[in-house]
Amino acid sequence: PVNLSNVQGDILAGIPKKFETTIFFNINNDVAAFRKHLTQVVPLITTTTQAKGTRDSILQHKQNAAAQGVQAALLPVVGVTLGFSQLGLKKIGINDSIGDPVFEQGQLKDAQHLGDKGTITNGQFTPDWLPAFKNGVHGVFVIAGDSIITIEAKIAEIKLKLGLTITEVFRSTGNVRPGPEKGHEHFGFLDGISNPAVKDFDTNPLPGQGTPVRPGIILLGREADPNLAARPSWAVEGSFLAFRYLSQLVPEFDQFLKKNPIPLPGLTPEQGSEFLGARLVGRWKSGAPLDLAPLKDDPILAADPQRNNDFDYSFPEDLQTQDRCPFAAHVRKTNPRNDLQNNTETRRIIRRGIPFGPEVTPSEAQQGKTTHDRGLLFRCYQSVLANGFQFIQVSWANNTGFPFGKPADQVPGFDPIIGQAADPASRIMGGTNPQNATANLGLPAEWVVSKGGEYFFAPSISALKTTFAT
Ligand code: N7H
Structure with a gap:
């Protein structure tokens, strides 16, 4: 004990x-x-x-x-x-x-x-x-x-x-x-x-x-x-x-969403941008997971601790499609749940940490450019660094092939939030558009920048x- x-x-x-x-x-x-x-x-x-x-x-x-x-x-x-x-x-x-x-x-x-x-x-x-x-x-x-x-x-x-x-x-x-x-x-x-x-x-x-x-x-x-x-x-x-x-480049991230709305019939450009954000993270801003709320935010679900984490990519269509959640969405990459038959025990970490830096100023928002340093003071705990933080960053987030065993014409790509690419031109993510699962989206240089x-x-x-x- x-x-x-x-x-x-x-x-x-x-x-x-x-x-x-x-x-x-x-x-x-x-x-x-x-x-x-x-x-x-x-x-x-x-x-x-x-x-x-x-x-x-x-x-x-x-x-x-x-x-x-x-x-x-x-x-x-x-x-x-x-x-x-x-x-x-x-x-x-x-x-x-x-x-x-x-x-x-x-x-x-x-x-x-x-x-x-x-x-x-x-x-x-x-x-x-x-x-x-x-x-x-x-x-x-x-x-x-x-x-x-x-x-x-x-x-x-x-x-x-x-x-x-x-x-x-x-x-x-x-x-x-x-x-x-x-x-x-x-x-x-x-x-x-x-x-x-x-x-x-x-x-x-x-x-x-x-x-x-x-x-x-x-x-x-x-x-x-x-x-x-x-x-x-x-x-x-x-x-x-x-x-x-x-550090997080928030105005740059927001501009990218604005310029690349997911063109789903019936969505306004604003809704398409909001949807793209959710597809990158695997959750809506409210916290509602795409796996349970694939097309529309559900703030009530998001606020319910009994339900907001109760999913494992196990809907019948989940494991081989990105209909509900892209394979490379941040939360799916970093905790793939049933993509690994829920055999993830040794990869689990406990995350703490807190945001730092000021809110985005009107001029930063308008110019789409960061001038004040802000981001996340990230920390996590584990008993083996090579199994936890290091593995998640290197073998999952930065690894375009992970999660493995998906349809050959659909490369998961980088974790769009924390995935780091040696060659910036290679930073892509698959499956952001649920109606065109084989298309890749080119991502700009990292929005999350490690400063140490x-x-x-x-x-x-x-x-x-x-x-x-x-
Ligand atoms: Fe991530 N984000 O805003 O996009 N993360 N993360 N993370 N993260 C999570 O489920 C974020 C980072 C994990 O169990 C959520 O609690 C940002 C690193 C893991 O389903 C959101 C940064 C690493 C999970 C974010 C960042 C991870 C997770 C959803 C950096 C490890 C749990 C909230 C600035 C190497 C996944 C939640 C699960 C969740 C974001 C960093 C890992 C919103 C902005 C460096 C394991």
């Missing part, structure tokens, strides 16, 4: 948030001092038991307010997550292999393989990343909460305890988008709907979550961890956190106390 007071809260439960600040840091030369001061920071790290408790009390609070017919006030919430990169482990003096070559190599060396853009000089690839990620960082704090003020207060508390033992290298603050865009990422689509249920934690999975994944798919050293034998004891109940700073990232290890609370701190 999993000890929920030992696993960091962000992994299985998630910390309720309106804002979130991600701080990347280096450990200064007095490592012994860092480890000593870290002892006082460990009690500030949120556990799964605490995160779940917070979730439950917010739910209760909202229900009470609804029963009284009043608007629920925002409860003060703040949660802290801590992870270390391979460089960080080394700096601390932890030299055991953790049993994950992708983590040990680090994301910078993985950038080219992931398809990130960059330049080659003297045979050496350098990605077009923000400097912080090109120089390597030792660790990351993620501080999530209800307001900037609670978050800043918590950061001050952490910094006071760590004193001069760390140097902040880079930070980015994300926020839930305003008004009706709450919960939607910057392209406008509702996010955070589908995550796997985890055995020993999610006792009441929602329809569509499928068989809960065994805990070792997310946590090291637990049931069904594929590399169980390779784990040092301190790694048990930790998880790998893949972080990506992903790193692979971190989020240790258990007991490991933080005994192996990381002293």
Whole structure:
């Protein structure tokens, strides 16, 4: 069984948030001092038991307010997550292999393989990343909460305890988008709907979550961890956190939809554009999945957690046609469900993350050109990076042939949202027009641009106390 007071809260439960600040840091030369001061920071790290408790009390609070017919006030919430990169482990003096070559190599060396853009000089690839990620960082704090003020207060508390033992290298603050865009990422689509249920934690999975994944798919050293034998004891109940700073070219994305409406009889150009957006993602902006709402948005279905994830591309016509949902639509590429006979357990990841950057300005919208950086501070958890994040990005999203076994005249193409092409001219997607399934749509250069990232290890609370701190 999993000890929920030992696993960091962000992994299985998630910390309720309106804002979130991600701080990347280096450990200064007095490592012994860092480890000593870290002892006082460990009690500030949120556990799964605490995160779940917070979730439950917010739910209760909202229900009470609804029963009284009043608007629920925002409860003060703040949660802290801590992870270390391979460089960080080394700096601390932890030299055991953790049993994950992708983590040990680090994301910078993985950038080219992931398809990130960059330049080659003297045979050496350098990605077009923000400097912080090109120089390597030792660790990351993620501080999530209800307001900037609670978050800043918590950061001050952490910094006071760590004193001069760390140097902040880079930070980015994300926020839930305003008004009706709450919960939607910057392209406008509702996010955070589908995550796997985890055995020993999610006792009441929602329809569509499928068989809960065994805990070792997310946590090291637990049931069904594929590399169980390779784990040092301190790694048990930790998880790998893949972080990506992903900029999104929203006005450019919107212009493309505007210029390429799906020409279905009876649709206005605006409806055709909206339909194309849904065909790229596999869900309408409301969150309603194409597999259940193939021709028209269904906001009521979208808002119903009992129904909005309850599909697996199993309608009789689904597996061999793109009538309902293109093979390469983002949600189908990244979780192909019955395209793989629902044998996807080892590929599942738990996604967290939050949008960053301002809303699109009127002048950006008018010119169809991004001038303010915005996007997604993406992070996800898994026990094996080569099975989770890395596999989904490289072997699925960037792989034009996936999902395999479809009619030979219909190439799925790239995941239009996150698929990265070495040759821009090759970035195509099949099946966007349900009435012309063999036609390919040429996509412009990536609308989601990777500006960096790193692979971190989020240790258990007991490991933080005994192996990381002293
Ligand atoms: Fe994706 N988007 O707005 O298009 N994603 N994603 N993602 N994503 C999902 O089902 C988006 C990214 C997955 O179980 C939804 O919760 C954007 C990366 C997976 O059916 C939407 C970016 C990776 C799922 C988006 C981005 C993934 C998923 C639907 C970057 C992994 C669950 C909401 C800026 C390598 C699929 C939902 C399932 C869902 C979007 C990144 C993976 C709307 C804009 C890097 C596994």
